[in-house]
Amino acid sequence: xxxxxxxxxxxxxxxxxxxxxxxxxxxxxxxxxxxxxxxxxxxxxxxxxxxxxxxxxxxxxxxxxxxxxxxxxxxxxxxxxxxxxxxxxxxxxxxxxxxxxxxxxxxxxxxxxxxxxxxxxxxxxxxxxxxxxxxxxxxxxxxxxxxxxxxxxxxxxxxxxxxxxxxxxxxxxxxxxxxxxxxxxxxxxxxxxxxxxxxxxxxxxxxxxxxxxxxxxxxxxxxxxxxxxxxxxxxxxxxxxxxxxxxxxxxxxxxxxxxxxxxxxxxxxxxxxxxxxxxxxxxxxxxxxxxxxxxxxxxxxxxxxxxxxxxxxxxxxxxxxxxxxxxxxxxxxxxxxxxxxxxxxxxxxxxxxxxxxxxxxxxxxxxxxxxxxxxxxxxxxxxxxxxxxxxxxxxxxxxxxxxxxxxxxxxxxxxxxxxxxxxxxxxxxx
Amino acid sequence: xxxxxxxxxxxxxxxxxxxxxxxxxxxxxxxxxxxxxxxxxxxxxxxxxxxxxxxxxxxxxxxxxxxxxxxxxxxxxxxxxxxxxxxxxxxxxxxxxxxxxxxxxxxxxxxxxxxxxxxxxxxxxxxxxxxxxxxxxxxxxxxxxxxxxxxxxxxxxxxxxxxxxxxxxxxxxxxxxxxxxxxxxxxxxxxxxxxxxxxxxxxxxxxxxxxxxxxxxxxxxxxxxxxxxxxxxxxxxxxxxxxxxxxxxxxxxxxxxxxxxxxxxxxxxxxxxxxxxxxxxxxxxxxxxx
Numbered sequence: 001x002x003x004x005x006x007x008x009x010x011x012x013x014x015x016x017x018x019x020x021x022x023x024x025x026x027x028x029x030x031x032x033x034x035x036x037x038x039x040x041x042x043x044x045x046x047x048x049x050x051x052x053x054x055x056x057x058x059x060x061x062x063x064x065x066x067x068x069x070x071x072x073x074x075x076x077x078x079x080x081x082x083x084x085x086x087x088x089x090x091x092x093x094x095x096x097x098x099x100x101x102x103x104x105x106x107x108x109x110x111x112x113x114x115x116x117x118x119x120x121x122x123x124x125x126x127x128x129x130x131x132x133x134x135x136x137x138x139x140x141x142x143x144x145x146x147x148x149x150x151x152x153x154x155x156x157x158x159x160x161x162x163x164x165x166x167x168x169x170x171x172x173x174x175x176x177x178x179x180x181x182x183x184x185x186x187x188x189x190x191x192x193x194x195x196x197x198x199x200x201x202x203x204x205x206x207x208x209x210x211x212x213x214x215x216x217x218x219x220x221x222x223x224x225x226x227x228x229x230x231x232x233x234x235x236x237x238x239x240x241x242x243x244x245x246x247x248x249x250x251x252x253x254x255x256x257x258x259x260x261x262x263x264x265x266x267x268x269x270x271x272x273x274x275x276x277x278x279x280x281x282x283x284x285x286x287x288x289x290x291x292x293x294x295x296x297x298x299x300x301x302x303x304x305x306x307x308x309x310x311x312x313x314x315x316x317x318x319x320x321x322x323x324x325x326x327x328x329x330x331x332x333x334x335x336x337x338x339x340x341x342x343x344x345x346x347x348x349x350x351x352x353x354x355x356x357x358x359x360x361x362x363x364x365x366x367x368x369x370x371x372x373x374x375x376x377x378x379x380x381x382x383x384x385x386x387x388x389x390x391x392x393x394x395x396x397x398x399x400x401x402x403x404x405x406x407x408x409x410x411x412x413x414x415x416x417x418x419x420x421x422x423x424x425x426x427x428x429x430x
Numbered sequence: 431x432x433x434x435x436x437x438x439x440x441x442x443x444x445x446x447x448x449x450x451x452x453x454x455x456x457x458x459x460x461x462x463x464x465x466x467x468x469x470x471x472x473x474x475x476x477x478x479x480x481x482x483x484x485x486x487x488x489x490x491x492x493x494x495x496x497x498x499x500x501x502x503x504x505x506x507x508x509x510x511x512x513x514x515x516x517x518x519x520x521x522x523x524x525x526x527x528x529x530x531x532x533x534x535x536x537x538x539x540x541x542x543x544x545x546x547x548x549x550x551x552x553x554x555x556x557x558x559x560x561x562x563x564x565x566x567x568x569x570x571x572x573x574x575x576x577x578x579x580x581x582x583x584x585x586x587x588x589x590x591x592x593x594x595x596x597x598x599x600x601x602x603x604x605x606x607x608x609x610x611x612x613x614x615x616x617x618x619x620x621x622x623x624x625x626x627x628x629x630x631x632x633x634x635x636x637x638x639x640x641x642x643x644x645x646x647x648x649x650x651x652x653x654x655x656x657x658x659x660x661x662x663x664x665x666x667x668x669x670x671x672x673x674x675x676x677x678x679x680x681x682x683x684x685x686x687x688x689x690x691x692x693x694x695x696x697x698x699x700x701x702x703x704x705x706x707x708x709x710x711x712x713x714x715x716x717x718x719x720x
Contacts, residue, residue, distance in 0.1 A: 079685075105688075200666075249565075249575065250580035252668060253668060261561065400686070400687075
């Protein structure tokens with residue numbers, strides 16, 4: 001009787017505990033699988049390549065990582081997705097750029113059911129830890145298409161030592177930039193004064209704050225392309241004139257790689273370049289001591305400061321044959337633990353708990369410039385925008401047209417003519 | 431009763447069928463598929479929807495296409511003429527000079543052994559006006575700096591020079607081979623007749639080298655019209671559209687703007703230009719044969 005009672009109790013306990021066990025998340029549930037990742041060349045990707053062994057040790061899932069420069073990455077990704085390749089499991093995506101097109105094409109898997117599934121997602125994942133604006137950029141209706149891996153935007157970097165030597169004041173308003181550049185040039189004609197992106201598709205990222213801060217916008221109030229609006233023209237003209245009058249030779253073929261090289265080598269006094277390149281800039285000798293970094297100054301009259309603020313994401317192909325294992329990678333890579341480790345690589349964490357956490361604050365307290373960089377990121381997180389083209393789903397094409405208008409102004413076209421031509425082309429994309 | 435060898439061979443023609451099927455499949459399928467795509471609207475993630483000649487009608491009205499075609503033909507004309515002239519000169523020099531054999535020939539071969547990606551990276555390192563050594567060298571000899579690939583006025587010519595640098599030795603080797611195979615007695619006879627060096631070159635060497643030069647022109651035409659990697663690595667078709675050749679335009683339309691049907695129409699048009707140029711040179715080869 002006693003034995004029966006014990007056996008009965010044991011059976012009941014197994015029966016009761018079975019649903020509990022089924023709901024337990026197990027990191028090793030997909031052990032032995034191999035997932036294929038395709039990543040864009042980015043500080044996050046470089047760090048992932050080093051950290052992937054930790055993922056394998058934790059889960060038993062192996063990774064095959066391919067990293068390409070952005071253009072090659074996009075070309076290969078497009079080919080694989082259009083061909084509905086089952087070989088690709090995980091890839092990076094800039095949802096603010098291609099999100100609408102990719103979502104329409106069905107190139108994103110829906111992560112929402114996975115996040116909600118307690119057997120598939122670690123208990124302390126906490127999706128709400130990502131700020132609402134960052135989550136919104138990767139959400140279409142109820143579908144969550146990607147997880148954020150960083151936050152970034154263009155920042156104003158300037159050489160404090162040169163400003164001091166030349167007795168030139170740090171610009172307080174965006175309208176001060178031409179006079180500042182002029183004074184620096186007069187002080188030392190051999191010194192490069194300014195550099196910024198001049199390659200057409202890359203221009204809108206750093207151009208946007210020039211337009212927004214002066215009260216301009218890429219769209220008219222009724223949603224039409226609005227480069228010809230007076231305040232927008234001011235932004236276009238200012239960006240182009242700085243590049244033309246004070247930019248390095250060959251600026252029209254430059255993107256962030258060349259700009260960062262010029263800044264790092266100490267050959268320019270000012271630039272407006274990605275916060276994401278901070279770690280790369282700091283690798284150049286002396287820059288941690290002589291550089292200043294802040295958000296591009298606001299408009300004098302408008303007081304507006306509205307730069308680009310975006311974030312890269314990591315996502316899963318809907319054609320993947322290894323979705324559970326891929327989801328394990330996604331949640332691991334965007335977990336609090338891993339984001340805290342990525343701080344040392346200069347990857348600005350999109351999780352509030354990491355950004356406000358002890359590790360991050362300890363790291364930024366080590367150098368004044370790190371504190372300035374982090375403060376700038378907090379500011380652009382509050383004031384920035386992820387929209388930097390006129391309204392359209394065909395975002396890459398629109399940004400290309402806007403960049404072409406700037407290139408034309410640099411080459412001598414009048415801002416009004418270049419803007420009118422661009423508005424006509426942009427209207428065709430709507 | 432003996433079967434002629436011709437009949438025996440005819441009986442085995444079927445054995446070539448697998449090779450024929452394979453070849454047609456490998457060449458015919460991709461071309462056929464590209465033509466099908468060019469006649470379709472291909473939305474990202476979606477299947478092609480047949481739209482007839484709509485993409486080609488759009489092409490005819492697109493100023494970017496005509497600009498790209500003009501740039502492609504200009505680059506082709508500049509590169510091919512420079513390579514043929516310099517290649518002929520270098521080939522004859524190599525053929526006549528004993529000193530320019532062995533190691534010199536190996537060195538000459540090296541540029542066209544380089545992958546286009548390497549040439550593109552070299553162009554960035556050498557020609558970038560801010561970082562490159564070209565302007566530094568010019569400054570050392572008192573010459574003003576150039577903008578090279580950053581100026582819409584010079585970008586295409588700079589690409590032509592880059593391609594000429596890489597491929598002139600290839601033309602030179604073909605010309606040298608052709609020259610060394612020419613009958614020596616013709617040259618001896620001309621020499622006995624007292625012809626000057628220029629007369630010998632213009633009236634004898636050049637006509638005799640005609641078929642060789644046409645062969646070199648055909649090989650280079652196909653390559654130059656497909657010139658892509660170096661442009662993509664260095665300027666991506668810019669500044670503005672000043673180096674957006676048909677290849678670059680098609681790539682941008684297809685892979686950057688997800689307009690696959692239209693990109694295919696551009697590529698089919700470019701392929702037609704390539705086939706057309708080969709056809710013209712084939713006719714020319716028959717005309718210069720001796």
